[in-house]
């Protein structure tokens with residue numbers, strides 16, 4: 001087996017992706033969190049803000065200079081062209097920052113946490129393996145509805161905007177089915193996969 005140095009991790013909201021990411025960090029992965037990168041790019045003074053302000057006007061910028069997330073969410077939801085423009089600005093910047101953070105990994109395998117990996121043409125080529133955490137939509141909704149400020153309807157709205165499960169599974173090298181198992185079993189599955197991909201691949 002070729003050495004696995006870069007894993008792309010994805011999954012729909014509430015699938016258990018973040019939980020798996022934490023377990024793999026415990027195994028020794030260097031985590032590159034693309035959601036956190038996207039947030040940092042759109043904070044006051046963030047590298048994406050000049051281009052976003054130019055593309056979407058002052059309404060897209062909150063009083064403190066950060067992206068007005070609620071405004072952009074509404075716009076992107078209502079207007080697919082706006083969503084594409086937003087992505088065309090953010091995705092290259094996320095990719096560049098992710099590459100910088102990956103370069104700091106040293107010898108450690110890199111785990112790219114990419115919620116929209118299945119939606120992006122570029123990520124598949126940047127990683128050696130794609131790991132998908134999958135569960136039924138009913139389970140996703142039940143988990144997300146527990147979060148403060150969320151309910152089932154909000155969860156369903158986000159799920160409807162994300163790639164369908166089949167699209168994610170189609171790009172997977174491995175799928176962890178996170179339904180009907182305990183968090184401890186989920187962690188065991190993630191660690192087993194790490195041993196298979198990383199520890200076994202590292203043996204001469």
Ligand code: ADP
Pocket residue numbers: 011012013014015016017018019020143144178179181182183186
């Ligand atoms: P994601 O990052 O995919 O949105 P999380 O990893 O944050 O999802 O998981 C969503 C919620 O579901 C968290 O509260 C997590 O602890 C819980 N969870 C995940 N997997 C399981 C499981 N197998 N059993 C019980 N709870 C789980």
